[in-house]
Amino acid sequence: MVLLRFTLSEEGVNALRDALACLNKFSDEVSLEAKRDKLVFTALNSSKSAYAAFSFASNRFFSKYHYEGIAQNREKFFCKLYNRALLSLFRARSGDSLHDPEKGGSAIERCDVAIEDEAGKKSRFIVKIACRNGMTTKYRLPFEVSPPVHAKFDRNEAFNSWTISSRTLRQLMDHFGPGIEYLDIHSEDDSTVNFTCFTEKVASGDEVLKKPLHTSIAVEKDEFDTFDVSEDKLHIVVSVKDFRAITQHAAFLGSEVSAQYSMPSRPMQIRYDGDGVKCEFLLMTVGERGAPGQRAKKTRAGAKPAPRAQQLEAAASRAASNAPTPAPRPTPATRREPMPSLRPTAPRQSQRPPPATLDHESLFVPQDDDYQWEPVRMNEDEDEEEADARLEWDASDRPNPSAVKMSSVIANQTAQRSGPGPDNGMDQDQSLSYLEPTQRLSQARQFGLFND
Amino acid sequence: MASSVRSGSTQPPLFKAIASSTRQIYQLLKCISFTAKVHVQITQDGIRFAADHSRVMQGVAFLDKELFTTYTLNLAENEDGALPQFQINLAAFLEALQIFGASDVAAKQAKADAEPYRSNLRNYRPDAFSHQTLGVPGTCCLLYEEDGSPLSIILEETGVKTRCNMVTYTPEQPDDIPFDRDDLAFKIIMHSKWLLDSLSELAPMSPTRITISASPNAPYLALSSGGALGSASVDFTSGRDLLDTFTIDTKWTQSFKFDLVKSATEAMRVASKVSFRGDGQGVLSLQFMVEVEGGTTSFLDFRFVPYIAQDEDDGMDTDEEEEV
Numbered sequence: 001m002v003l004l005r006f007t008l009s010e011e012g013v014n015a016l017r018d019a020l021a022c023l024n025k026f027s028d029e030v031s032l033e034a035k036r037d038k039l040v041f042t043a044l045n046s047s048k049s050a051y052a053a054f055s056f057a058s059n060r061f062f063s064k065y066h067y068e069g070i071a072q073n074r075e076k077f078f079c080k081l082y083n084r085a086l087l088s089l090f091r092a093r094s095g096d097s098l099h100d101p102e103k104g105g106s107a108i109e110r111c112d113v114a115i116e117d118e119a120g121k122k123s124r125f126i127v128k129i130a131c132r133n134g135m136t137t138k139y140r141l142p143f144e145v146s147p148p149v150h151a152k153f154d155r156n157e158a159f160n161s162w163t164i165s166s167r168t169l170r171q172l173m174d175h176f177g178p179g180i181e182y183l184d185i186h187s188e189d190d191s192t193v194n195f196t197c198f199t200e201k202v203a204s205g206d207e208v209l210k211k212p213l214h215t216s217i218a219v220e221k222d223e224f225d226t227f228d229v230s231e232d233k234l235h236i237v238v239s240v241k242d243f244r245a246i247t248q249h250a251a252f253l254g255s256e257v258s259a260q261y262s263m264p265s266r267p268m269q270i271r272y273d274g275d276g277v278k279c280e281f282l283l284m285t286v287g288e289r290g291a292p293g294q295r296a297k298k299t300r301a302g303a304k305p306a307p308r309a310q311q312l313e314a315a316a317s318r319a320a321s322n323a324p325t326p327a328p329r330p331t332p333a334t335r336r337e338p339m340p341s342l343r344p345t346a347p348r349q350s351q352r353p354p355p356a357t358l359d360h361e362s363l364f365v366p367q368d369d370d371y372q373w374e375p376v377r378m379n380e381d382e383d384e385e386e387a388d389a390r391l392e393w394d395a396s397d398r399p400n401p402s403a404v405k406m407s408s409v410i411a412n413q414t415a416q417r418s419g420p421g422p423d424n425g426m427d428q429d430q431s432l433s434y435l436e437p438t439q440r441l442s443q444a445r446q447f448g449l450f451n452d
Numbered sequence: 453m454a455s456s457v458r459s460g461s462t463q464p465p466l467f468k469a470i471a472s473s474t475r476q477i478y479q480l481l482k483c484i485s486f487t488a489k490v491h492v493q494i495t496q497d498g499i500r501f502a503a504d505h506s507r508v509m510q511g512v513a514f515l516d517k518e519l520f521t522t523y524t525l526n527l528a529e530n531e532d533g534a535l536p537q538f539q540i541n542l543a544a545f546l547e548a549l550q551i552f553g554a555s556d557v558a559a560k561q562a563k564a565d566a567e568p569y570r571s572n573l574r575n576y577r578p579d580a581f582s583h584q585t586l587g588v589p590g591t592c593c594l595l596y597e598e599d600g601s602p603l604s605i606i607l608e609e610t611g612v613k614t615r616c617n618m619v620t621y622t623p624e625q626p627d628d629i630p631f632d633r634d635d636l637a638f639k640i641i642m643h644s645k646w647l648l649d650s651l652s653e654l655a656p657m658s659p660t661r662i663t664i665s666a667s668p669n670a671p672y673l674a675l676s677s678g679g680a681l682g683s684a685s686v687d688f689t690s691g692r693d694l695l696d697t698f699t700i701d702t703k704w705t706q707s708f709k710f711d712l713v714k715s716a717t718e719a720m721r722v723a724s725k726v727s728f729r730g731d732g733q734g735v736l737s738l739q740f741m742v743e744v745e746g747g748t749t750s751f752l753d754f755r756f757v758p759y760i761a762q763d764e765d766d767g768m769d770t771d772e773e774e775e776v
Contacts, residue, residue, distance in 0.1 A: 085681040088656030093649075106649045124682075129653075134691025135646065136671075137653045141682035 001118045003077050004034045007064040008111040013129075015061070015277060017090045018252050019054040024083045025245035026052050031148035033078045034115070036067045042148050043083070049284040050242040051151035054277060061276030063110070070117065077115070079143040081125060089127055089139045106131045117145070151282045153269045158260040160229040160236075162193075166250035166257045166272060168223055173247045176215055176240065182286060183243050186235045192218045193227065197240055225256060236261055237286040238268060246270055246281050253279075261285060466536055467494050467596040470522040474552040474592045474607075476744040477515060481549075483719040483740075483752050484511035485542050491623055492603075493537040494596065496525055502626070503542065509712040510629045511719075512753040519748065520594075536596060538620035540603055548605045548616040552592050596620075629755040635732040638666040638700035640673060641725060644740055646694050648720035650675050650686040651713065657684045661759060662713055664736065665705035672698065673728075677710060696725070706734040706758035719752045734758040 008016060019041060023030050027043040034040075039062075042053040058065040069077060093106045109132045117123040125141040176183075176197040184196040195217045202210035221227050250257050253274035261268035264287020271280050471477065484490065484503040491502040498516040505511075517523040527535070590609030597604075602617040654662060659677030666673050672692055676685030688694055716738060720726065723740035730736050740752040 082681060085656065089684075091656075106646075130690070131649075133646070134688065134694055135649065135653075135686060136689055136691070137650075137684060137686045139657070139682055139684045 001068070001070075001116065002114050003068050003070055003117050004039075004113075004115040005064070005066045005068075006039070006058075006062045006113050008113070009063050010108045010110070012061060012063065013090055013108050013111050014092070015274065016056075017087065017092070018249055019277065019279070020083060020087050020090060022245055022249040023052055023054070024087060026050055026242065028083055029080050030083045030086065031078060031080050031146075032143075033076055033148050034067055035076045036069075039065070040148075042150065044149050044151065045242070050239065051149075051282040052246075053150070053280045055280070057276045057278075077117075078148050079115070079125070079145050080148075081141060081143050085139075085141055089129070089137075089141075093131060106133055106135060108132075115143075151267070153260075153267055153282055155260065155269075157266070158262045158269065160231070160234065160262060161258060161260045162227045162229065163225040163256050163258040164223065165225065166247065166254055169257055170247045170251035172217060172219060173244055175217055177213075179210075180213060180215070180240050182237050183240045184235050184237045186233055187221070187227070187229055188218065188233070191221050193221055193224065194218050231263075234263070235287070236264060236268060238283045239286075242281075242283050246279075249279065253277075263287075464524070464526050465595055465597045466599065467525050467594070468522065469499070469517070469520040469524070469594045471520045471592045471594075472590065474549040476519055476750070477592075478546060478549045479722055479744070480513045480515060480742060480750055480752065481542065481546060483716070483722060484513050485546060485718075486511065486715040488541060488543060489539045489621065490542045490545075491537065491539050491626060492620075493535055494525060495535055496527075498523075499594075501542070502628075504626045505712065505715075507626070507629070508709070508757040509715070510753075510755045511716065514751055514753075516748060516750055519744070519750070536599060537623045538600075538603070539623055540618045540620055545603075545605070545618060548607075548618070549592070551614050551616070552590065552607045552609065629735060629757055630733070631729075631735050631737050631755055632731045632733065636699075637702070637704040637730045637732055638728075639697060640666065640695050640699075640728040641697035642695045642728065644720045644723040644726040646691075647726055647728070647738075648717060651717060651720070653686050654684050654710070655714070657681045659684075659710045661707045662710045663705065663707040664730075665703065666700055666730065667703040668700050697727075704730050704734075706730065706736065706761070708736060708756050708758055712756060716754045719754065723752065734761070 020030065023041060023043040026045045029043070031042045031044075032039070033042065035058075037058050038055050039058060040053060040055045042051070044051045056062070058067070067077075069075070090111075093108055109130045111130070112128040114126045114128075115124075116126060122140075123143060123145070125143045127139040127141070129137045129139075131137075172195055180197045180199045182198055182200075184198065185193065186196075187193045196214065197216075198214045199210055199212055201208065201212040247257070250272050253272060255272045255274060257270060257272045259268060259270045264285050266285060267282045268285050269280065269282055271278070273279070481501060484501060486509070487503045487505055489503075491504070493500040493502070496517075498514055498519075501513045501515070503511045525536075591607070593604075593606040593608070595604040595606060600620065603620055605614075605616045605618065607614040607616075651662075654675060654677045657677060657679035658681060659679040662675060662677045664673075664675055670692075671687035671689040672695065674685060674687040677683065692698070719738075719740045719742075723742045725741045727737075727739040727741075729739070734757075736756040736758065738754040738756075740754075742750045742752060744750055
């Protein structure tokens with residue numbers, strides 16, 4: 001049975017290829033999610049610090065688009081594909097017309113894609129590429145039905161924003177050489193914005209593996225279409241590799257790039273639109289200066305800003321789940337005066353490797369304060385727990401096999417995987433058997449399960 | 453490497469050929485460089501180079517005597533009149549041919565170093581003052597003194613004379629892969645570019661074997677393969693006019709090792725047309741027509757032995773059958 005069928009023109013294939021090439025810089029695998037009105041390709045990098053999503057509008061981007069759906073889930077269909085295979089089959093064919101000028105050689109004329117999934121038959125992602133000269137190639141790729149992981153972003157929280165032309169941004173990024181790791185964006189004064197790229201020194205013993213490098217470009221604020229950052233001298237630091245992947249793709253589309261963020265250690269959203277395609281990225285920003293709820297040196301308890309009271313509670317009990325002895329409840333009193341912390345000058349241990357610093361969880365369940373349900377974060381001082389603490393898919397854990405295919409929600413699974421700590425593991429299991437996993441911790445508390 | 457092989461011999465050498473350029477020779481021989489040693493046979497009409505890969509793939513390049521300005525084969529003194537044949541290391545032979553023109557490159561490099569401005573600007577353009585363009589005489593001479601002596605390549609240009617002596621090995625006398633011209637199952641002539649394109653469509657799936665099938669009606673010619681990443685197939689259903697000649701009796705399907713067919717891609721690149729034939733036993737023959745400068749055409753001949761057809765029950769093949 002064909003679940004989904006769509007047709008792309010040559011331009012469509014080119015646009016799809018650009019998107020896939022961009023996604024490939026984040027992850028080897030790409031998740032596909034098909035709905036009646038759109039087709040979404042997403043990728044999440046392995047350290048879960050960057051997320052990219054390309055949403056193609058079914059009525060504008062495709063020459064033909066027909067979504068059938070399956071009985072279990074009419075709403076949407078999702079699967080995971082190996083991106084390298086997709087890239088090689090959507091690659092540009094030589095439009096060389098040496099032998100046959102009027103036919104345009106082997107350039108793509110049209111591309112039909114169908115997804116077949118039926119019990120008892122092989123599920124395949126089928127791509128049929130017809131070249132101008134009449135040659136037809138048919139590819140059949142296997143896929144894995146697994147739900148995509150989506151990162152959420154709370155726009156209400158992100159009060160800082162700017163927009164800039166993608167070409168200008170690309171030109172700016174071209175000034176930075178290869179091999180740099182971080183990009184720090186901050187406004188210097190009323191008229192300039194500084195783009196600073198830096199690499200921290202990495203040494204193993206006497207051997208210097210990476211040399212520190214610091215490059216800064218001052219940009220007139222006029223170059224930005226809008227620049228609305230409430231806090232002056234707010235340093236926002238992202239990974240250059242990810243940022244560059246975005247700017248390169250944005251420059252192809254030539255549209256306006258808009259970024260939204262709140263503060264360091266909170267995600268930054270970058271968006272731009274093309275013809276029939278919406279591109280959205282979430283990058284975790286590096287940093288330790290969360291405004292309220294300052295992160296302490298070793299404990300992760302206060303890492304998250306706590307605008308609401310119950311969030312603090314949650315954060316506290318989370319700390320308890322991490323450490324064998326309940327950590328003292330952090331108080332928001334540690335709040336520092338917002339001062340320009342020159343991030344580059346503070347090569348903290350926790351900053352390397354970058355993923356360790358990045359605040360993964362907040363990328364995922366940002367507006368949900370239920371940290372209890374999240375996987376235990378791996379930390380430098382908890383190496384023995386690291387293996388258990390990872391967020392992984394494990395089909396055997398799922399209680400309901402019929403729901404395995406379609407209905408799983410990320411929250412369900414993370415809930416089931418969480419709490420591997422020896423002390424609270426039992427509590428977790430109990431809570432699972434009695435409560436809906438998505439229930440808020442504050443609600444769960446009423447049952448007296450989490451009393452410290 | 454200059455040695456005095458000639459000393460003492462008064463009679464003319466067994467074989468001597470002189471060419472003014474090695475480009476075409478190099479281009480043709482490179483197409484069959486999938487094995488280390490090649491079998492060389494010198495005939496009155498030209499030199500035949502045959503490469504053989506485990507007796508399942510064979511590539512033959514024929515250097516027509518028209519590629520040479522002088523071509524002499526003195527068979528008279530050979531007692532039984534047999535054609536001289538031997539084996540040489542093809543990689544070393546190609547290396548030697550590349551020496552020709554090397555002094556040009558060196559001169560260009562020296563010039564570029566002396567004038568940095570020039571090196572930055574249009575360095576990639578063909579140099580109007582190179583020896584090749586000016587037609588400054590340079591010669592490449594192939595010399596085979598007598599049976600069992602080394603094959604000498606004497607390159608002479610701008611006063612520099614290079615002599616390379618290739619060790620010749622006793623011929624192994626490999627039989628050609630039998631291809632029965634009288635029992636042709638099908639014959640297709642088309643642009644070799646289309647064949648190259650088809651293979652490059654299949655290659656990304658990293659397949660181990662390629663199945664070629666020709667049928668009297670659509671899809672006429674189909675190439676399919678399956679690999680770890682998925683399966684792919686190319687057909688000519690709506691590309692019938694891409695096949696210049698198409699004669700076929702019954703449906704013909706055989707599978708071959710993909711890597712072997714892939715080693716003929718260099719030939720597909722340089723050739724203009726390919727004659728694509730299969731015989732009743734399943735042997736595939738690819739004959740490439742290479743148009744070299746000066747209007748002469750040369751031919752490259754490849755033959756492939758198929759897999760035995762019975763083991764078609766693994767998962768990959770069933771996948772392909774769904775498509776056909």
